[in-house]
Amino acid sequence: MSDKYAPPARRETGVPGLDLIIDGGLLEAGVYIVQGPPGAGKTILANQACFHHASQGGRAVYITLLAESHSRMFGHMRRMAFFDETRIPESVYYVGGFSTLETEGLPGLVGLVRGIVTKRSAGLAIIDGVASAHDSAATIRDFRKFLQELQVLADLTRCVIILLTNAERHSGFFPEHTMVDGVLHLTDELSELRPLRHIRVLKLRGSSPVRGLHSVKISDRGFEVRPRLESRLGNGALSEAPIATGPKMAFGIPELDTMLHGGLRRGSITMLLGSSGSGKTVFGMQFLAEGLKRDERGLFFGFFEHPDAIMAKCRRIGINGIAEGVEKGLARVMWQRPVEGVIDEIGDTLLDAVDQLNPQRVVIDGMQGFERATDLPERLSNIYSTIAHELERRRITAVYTSETRGLFESDIHVPINGLSAATQNIILLRHVEHRAAILRALAILKIRDDDYDPGVREIRITDAGITLRDTFAHASHLLTGGGVSRASRPED
Amino acid sequence: MSSPTSILIVEDEYGLAELLRDMLTEYGYVVSLAINGRLALDILREKDIDVVVTDVMMPVMDGPELARAIRADERYRHIPIVMMTSLRSAVPSAPGLYDALLTKPFTPAALMTVLEGYLSDDAHPPDADAASA
Numbered sequence: 001m002s003d004k005y006a007p008p009a010r011r012e013t014g015v016p017g018l019d020l021i022i023d024g025g026l027l028e029a030g031v032y033i034v035q036g037p038p039g040a041g042k043t044i045l046a047n048q049a050c051f052h053h054a055s056q057g058g059r060a061v062y063i064t065l066l067a068e069s070h071s072r073m074f075g076h077m078r079r080m081a082f083f084d085e086t087r088i089p090e091s092v093y094y095v096g097g098f099s100t101l102e103t104e105g106l107p108g109l110v111g112l113v114r115g116i117v118t119k120r121s122a123g124l125a126i127i128d129g130v131a132s133a134h135d136s137a138a139t140i141r142d143f144r145k146f147l148q149e150l151q152v153l154a155d156l157t158r159c160v161i162i163l164l165t166n167a168e169r170h171s172g173f174f175p176e177h178t179m180v181d182g183v184l185h186l187t188d189e190l191s192e193l194r195p196l197r198h199i200r201v202l203k204l205r206g207s208s209p210v211r212g213l214h215s216v217k218i219s220d221r222g223f224e225v226r227p228r229l230e231s232r233l234g235n236g237a238l239s240e241a242p243i244a245t246g247p248k249m250a251f252g253i254p255e256l257d258t259m260l261h262g263g264l265r266r267g268s269i270t271m272l273l274g275s276s277g278s279g280k281t282v283f284g285m286q287f288l289a290e291g292l293k294r295d296e297r298g299l300f301f302g303f304f305e306h307p308d309a310i311m312a313k314c315r316r317i318g319i320n321g322i323a324e325g326v327e328k329g330l331a332r333v334m335w336q337r338p339v340e341g342v343i344d345e346i347g348d349t350l351l352d353a354v355d356q357l358n359p360q361r362v363v364i365d366g367m368q369g370f371e372r373a374t375d376l377p378e379r380l381s382n383i384y385s386t387i388a389h390e391l392e393r394r395r396i397t398a399v400y401t402s403e404t405r406g407l408f409e410s411d412i413h414v415p416i417n418g419l420s421a422a423t424q425n426i427i428l429l430r431h432v433e434h435r436a437a438i439l440r441a442l443a444i445l446k447i448r449d450d451d452y453d454p455g456v457r458e459i460r461i462t463d464a465g466i467t468l469r470d471t472f473a474h475a476s477h478l479l480t481g482g483g484v485s486r487a488s489r490p491e492d
Numbered sequence: 493m494s495s496p497t498s499i500l501i502v503e504d505e506y507g508l509a510e511l512l513r514d515m516l517t518e519y520g521y522v523v524s525l526a527i528n529g530r531l532a533l534d535i536l537r538e539k540d541i542d543v544v545v546t547d548v549m550m551p552v553m554d555g556p557e558l559a560r561a562i563r564a565d566e567r568y569r570h571i572p573i574v575m576m577t578s579l580r581s582a583v584p585s586a587p588g589l590y591d592a593l594l595t596k597p598f599t600p601a602a603l604m605t606v607l608e609g610y611l612s613d614d615a616h617p618p619d620a621d622a623a624s625a
């Protein structure tokens with residue numbers, strides 16, 4: 001007799017991302033609860049699993065109790081990509097069970113489920129509206145007996161049974177939770193007018209689920225789970241940046257490269273911190289353009305400015321080569337509207353693009369975009385840290401821009417979050433008032449374990465490109481406010 | 493005086509079955525309800541039924557199975573059968589198995605058009621939303 005452990009057979013749900021958080025799929029012959037308020041996506045999830053099961057050659061039955069009518073349900077499902085009418089009724093079969101529940105009670109309903117599962121040789125059965133069954137049970141014991149009979153049926157037929165139910169229960173006690181193999185909890189809330197849907201694994205017997213909240217997106221593609229980025233990649237822990245030891249990667253701005261003693265270290269992460277209009281984006285584009293000159297692939301991932309506007313700006317100031325790089329497949333300019341997606345989707349999009357292009361240089365323009373897209377602010381630190389870790393792991397030299405709030409504030413706040421903690425270098429760009437003029441200034445605040453020129457330079461952005469000048473050689477306190485020029489002081 | 497027309501509704505969806513019964517009763521029909529094909533056959537044995545209106549997908553015995561049982565029995569094969577379905581693709585295309593098809597959701601007028609086509613003295617074939625099989 002073999003004492004080797006055989007992993008239990010699992011059935012993929014086919015719901016993108018869901019199988020990742022439930023250890024690969026639902027256990028064969030398992031009984032599961034999917035609970036959540038109306039609108040959370042229970043019905044879509046269940047139908048999607050049915051049609052996936054059918055696409056794998058299996059048969060599914062969908063039994064409704066007090067739920068929406070089948071014709072209404074089909075009306076909603078028709079727009080879903082997974083809904084394949086040709087699978088009905090042969091592979092996916094819909095029946096109503098409430099009449100039976102009303103007339104014959106829970107024993108009658110069990111008989112109905114047993115009959116339809118065996119008659120259709122179903123490998124997946126959905127019971128939609130289990131709250132009705134709970135309400136019709138005279139005692140908790142009766143309801144538990146009903147669940148136990150479903151378990152026996154699942155065991156005998158190897159059918160996976162999914163019970164859909166509203167999560168609200170006045171008593172706060174869910175006896176069914178103790179009887180089933182798993183409980184998936186769906187939520188649907190509003191955050192600043194954005195609908196936020198999540199899924200959480202409350203219980204999963206014999207499995208190692210990814211705990212915690214995961215984002216859910218419902219679209220014409222159906223129900224999609226975005227497992228938390230930080231739960232899939234790295235440990236997500238806030239960690240200090242490692243020392244980058246690679247060769248220097250130049251910006252192609254001679255004065256800045258001199259200040260940096262050649263450029264940024266390969267594999268390092270650099271924050272371009274500055275006020276609005278200080279030139280952060282064009283510095284990022286210049287960094288990519290210089291890389292392309294050296295046959296290094298470059299990815300621009302921006303949140304706020306449309307790529308067409310950025311490219312036009314680059315052409316206007318003589319930053320060339322990016323459009324050609326895009327055409328040759330050496331560069332990619334991506335635009336992600338932060339309000340459009342959940343943060344995990346944006347993170348996945350970024351890292352997918354990194355995997356596809358395999359760039360040496362990456363510019364992320366407007367890290368605040370991640371903040372706008374986040375569901376839970378407390379996650380940002382770990383997400384930034386995870387992204388930093390993924391970029392470092394690939395030896396990518398990354399530059400990201402981060403905006404300061406005020407134009408002339410004397411206090412400069414470096415955002416304290418996962419990414420800034422994992423950032424080796426910080427370059428400050430800001431507006432300064434000098435001799436009755438508003439100028440742009442640049443200073444290097446931090447280059448980890450490398451020498452640099454700490455001087456403040458004026459940024460000139462003209463049709464001929466970006467240059468840095470020693471305009472402020474005789475000035476002081478420029479970046480901290482209240483700046484004075486020595487030439488203007490009475491004693492001078 | 494002729495007896496009132498008797499209609500058998502076979503439908504497993506609770507709300508729809510109740511609605512159809514109430515509506516047809518209002519129109520003066522005598523309505524019997526069954527929640528699956530097997531129970532419908534029990535009713536056919538007990539009552540004189542003029543028209544069977546049946547859903548397609550049901551537990552125990554579905555609409556097509558019921559229709560085949562009715563067509564196979566000399567006592568009932570003359571009874572018109574109207575199939576109701578949300579998906580036309582779910583209805584088998586077997587000639588003579590049923591007489592008309594109603595696609596859910598349908599209006600009361602569409603249902604009455606179909607029924608009157610089989611029940612009234614000046615019977616006429618169904619049209620509008622109904623498709624003759």
